[in-house]
Amino acid sequence: MFERPLALLALSAVMSLPNPAHAVAFNARGLGQALVYPYYTVNRGQDTLITVVNDGALGALALVIVDEGYNGRAVKFFNLFLAPHDVWTARVSALGETGGAALYSADTSCTWPPIPPGGFPLVSSAYAGGSIFPPDGGPSSITRTREGFIQVVALGAVIPESPLDLGIRHPSPGAAPTCANADSSAGSHLAPPVADTLGGSAAIVNVGEGTFFAYAANALDFTEQVLFSGSANIEANPLRFANSAASAFPTGAVAHVASGDEHFAIDYEQGIDAVSAVFMQESISNDYLVAAGLGANTDWVITFPTKALYTDPFYLDSVRAPFVETFGAPGASNVLADAVQYDQEEGHGATTALTLPWVVNVISFREASHEASGVLGSALAIPVAPFAESGTMTLDLAHGGDETHVITAADGRVLHGLPATGFMVYNIINANAAPGKLANYGGTFPYRSIVSCTTSAVDATPCE
Numbered sequence: 001m002f003e004r005p006l007a008l009l010a011l012s013a014v015m016s017l018p019n020p021a022h023a024v025a026f027n028a029r030g031l032g033q034a035l036v037y038p039y040y041t042v043n044r045g046q047d048t049l050i051t052v053v054n055d056g057a058l059g060a061l062a063l064v065i066v067d068e069g070y071n072g073r074a075v076k077f078f079n080l081f082l083a084p085h086d087v088w089t090a091r092v093s094a095l096g097e098t099g100g101a102a103l104y105s106a107d108t109s110c111t112w113p114p115i116p117p118g119g120f121p122l123v124s125s126a127y128a129g130g131s132i133f134p135p136d137g138g139p140s141s142i143t144r145t146r147e148g149f150i151q152v153v154a155l156g157a158v159i160p161e162s163p164l165d166l167g168i169r170h171p172s173p174g175a176a177p178t179c180a181n182a183d184s185s186a187g188s189h190l191a192p193p194v195a196d197t198l199g200g201s202a203a204i205v206n207v208g209e210g211t212f213f214a215y216a217a218n219a220l221d222f223t224e225q226v227l228f229s230g231s232a233n234i235e236a237n238p239l240r241f242a243n244s245a246a247s248a249f250p251t252g253a254v255a256h257v258a259s260g261d262e263h264f265a266i267d268y269e270q271g272i273d274a275v276s277a278v279f280m281q282e283s284i285s286n287d288y289l290v291a292a293g294l295g296a297n298t299d300w301v302i303t304f305p306t307k308a309l310y311t312d313p314f315y316l317d318s319v320r321a322p323f324v325e326t327f328g329a330p331g332a333s334n335v336l337a338d339a340v341q342y343d344q345e346e347g348h349g350a351t352t353a354l355t356l357p358w359v360v361n362v363i364s365f366r367e368a369s370h371e372a373s374g375v376l377g378s379a380l381a382i383p384v385a386p387f388a389e390s391g392t393m394t395l396d397l398a399h400g401g402d403e404t405h406v407i408t409a410a411d412g413r414v415l416h417g418l419p420a421t422g423f424m425v426y427n428i429i430n431a432n433a434a435p436g437k438l439a440n441y442g443g444t445f446p447y448r449s450i451v452s453c454t455t456s457a458v459d460a461t462p463c464e
Contacts, residue, residue, distance in 0.1 A: 020157075021195040021221030023244045023265065024274040025256040031055055031196040032219030034239060037150040038303040038422045039215075039360060040066070041204060042094035042101045044377030046211075049203045050090045052152050054082035056197035059158030059165050061186060061228055063238055064111075066092070066103060066122060069148035069360030069380050070138045071327045072308035073126035074237070076103060079228075080152070081110040081168040081182045082198075095121065100142035110168050110179035112186075133314055138331030147378055149303050149360055152217070153238045154198060155228035156190030164189035184230040195221045204376065204425075213375075213425050215444045218305075220278055222253070222271075240309050242271030249410070257415065259451040264463050266409045266453075273407055276306045276322075279419035280407065282452035285394040286424040286445060288341075288365045290374075290386045295429030297374030300363040301422035302395075307333070307359045322405035322418055332357035335418065336400025343388035353401040354382060375427045375442070398452065406457060413463050416452040423447070 021033060040048035054060045059082060066076040080088055090105035104119035105111075122145035125131040127138055138144070158165045167180030181189060200217035222242040242253045247267050253274035257264045268274045288298040310320045311333040319326045319333075327333035334357050342348045354363070358380050364373035365386045373381040384393075398405055398416040407415045427442040453463035 019195065020192040020224040021244070022224065022246060023254040023256045024222045024242050024271070024278055025220060026258070026278040027196060027219045027221065029196075030199045030216055030219050032198060033154040033193045033195060033221045033223060035152040035198055035200045035217040035219055036303075036305045036421060037152075037200065037202045037217045038305070039147070039204070039301045039376075040092050040150055040202065041147040041376055041378065042092060043146055043372070043379065044206065045094075045208055046204050046206045046377070047094075048092040049205055050092070050150065051201050052080065052082065052088045053199045054084060054086050054197060055199055056157075056194055057084050058160065058191075058194055058197075059083050059086075059168055060154055060193065060197060061156045061158065061190060062198065063151075063153045063155055065151040065153065065237070067148045067151065067308075067359070068122075068127065068144050070144060070331050070358050071127060071136050071312055071333070072148070072237075072305075072359040073133055073136065073312075075122040075124070075126045075145045075148070076120050078115070078120065079112040079155070079182075079186075081112070081158070081164075081179070081186075083109070083169045083177070086170075090115075092122075093119075094146065098143065100124070100145040108170070108176035110177055110182040112183050114179075136312065136314070136327060136331075137329035138327070143379075147360065147376075147380060149305065150202075151237075151239070151305070152198060152200060153227075154193035154223070155238070156187075156226040157192065157194045157197075159189050159191055162189040187226070187228050187230050190226045190228055192224055192226055210440045211427060211442055213442060213444050215423050215446075218279075218421050220275070222275060237309060237315075239275050239306065240272040240315075242275045244274075257451065257453060259453055259463075262463075264413070264453055266413055266415075267411065269410050272306055272309050273409075276310075276407060276419035277415055279305060279421055280322075280415040280417050280451060281420050281447070281449045282398045282417040283394055283396050284420060284447040284449045285392055286447050287390070287392050287426075288386060288424070289390045289426050289428075290365050291389040296426060298365045298424065298426040299373045299375040299378065300393075300424050301376070302356060302361045302363065302420055303422045304356075304359050304418060304420055306419050322407050324403055324405075335405070336403045337418070338396040338399050338401070339384070339393055341384075341387035341391055341393045343391040347388070349387040354384065354395070356382065375425050408457060412456045414454050414457050416454070
């Protein structure tokens with residue numbers, strides 16, 4: 001359906017530049033060629049603030065993709081040009097209480113197309129029809145754009161002293177760049193993206209209530225090729241073009257997977273499987289706090305950033321492992337995960353299978369009578385009755401009911417679980433902070449997780 005991206009530029013033009021990544025790898029230090037922001041929202045009077053940083057010595061061209069949360073369809077995408085050590089900021093805000101959302105930026109870093117003063121409205125044509133994407137069977141309302149996740153994916157490094165390099169640099173402090181060649185002509189001025197370059201963060205803010213939930217974006221390296229082609233052939237989801245020269249397969253990639261103090265290099269026939277591999281989690285766990293006396297609520301955001309490339313009929317004819325259902329009416333692709341809750345005194349509840357229907361899932365520790373989640377106001381809410389006022393929960397992503405979830409490499413090695421990311425967020429409301437004053441407290445925390453790699457599906461011997 002899509003053409004392959006442009007080949008590498010001539011060696012003579014790039015041989016003096018830093019090396020690109022040599023495998024698909026997650027960077028725990030926060031710098032990479034691609035960034036995944038697990039969640040944005042404009043619900044409950046909140047805005048989502050986004051920061052993208054180029055920490056490298058070369059300019060960078062990246063594709064910014066805003067994906068809605070049901071099926072991960074791209075509701076807005078555009079090119080972002082960052083000069084060396086440049087920072088770009090933006091916000092996603094609501095268009096009215098019952099409308100959609102829009103992305104705004106007053107930053108002078110170059111984008112193509114340019115972001116107008118009135119912002120980029122997020123559009124429903126990605127899932128409701130009217131674009132390269134056909135309707136997907138999910139809700140067609142514009143309100144579907146109000147929450148989801150964001151990707152920022154490097155398409156190329158800017159060749160130093162090229163016309164594009166000169167065009168995206170700020171000529172003097174406070175002066176806007178000319179943005180010359182920051183358009184469809186950019187491809188002739190690009191080299192392969194450099195590893196460990198982009199970093200980012202986000203914050204979900206409610207000014208009126210005084211809440212600020214911040215988190216760092218996931219960073220990974222994934223390509224050794226220029227991916228910009230000057231056309232719309234990769235905008236839907238460029239991570240599916242993950243590649244590495246070390247792979248034995250024409251469209252494959254090698255993933256570097258970390259498990260404790262062990263590291264495995266696993267070659268996959270399809271590049272997207274290598275991206276999924278670095279996000280694979282056998283289980284995740286975190287805390288919850290719902291004490292009524294503290295006015296406390298807890299949400300868990302669980303995002304499957306590559307799920308659409310396994311479940312959306314736009315990309316493939318049938319579902320692929322580790323997922324088990326294609327996405328369709330009424331707007332779900334269900335996968336089960338076994339959950340067990342614990343209190344703080346060794347007590348625990350029964351193991352139950354939670355249904356995770358979407359790309360972005362928000363587990364809300366509250367009774368099912370609530371339509372939205374307790375902290376984020378998410379409509380993608382999965383209510384879970386809390387076992388205690390505070391405790392922990394472990395979610396087994398490798399097993400759910402009678403389901404088993406694995407990704408199998410060509411050499412037979414198996415990663416167990418699902419490709420997941422996200423965070424826990426809690427909020428405490430103090431009605432007695434001071435006479436006549438109400439105070440909000442809260443925070444976000446990454447998951448504790450386990451990665452499991454075995455020799456094969458039937459041999460539980462750990463990978464070597």
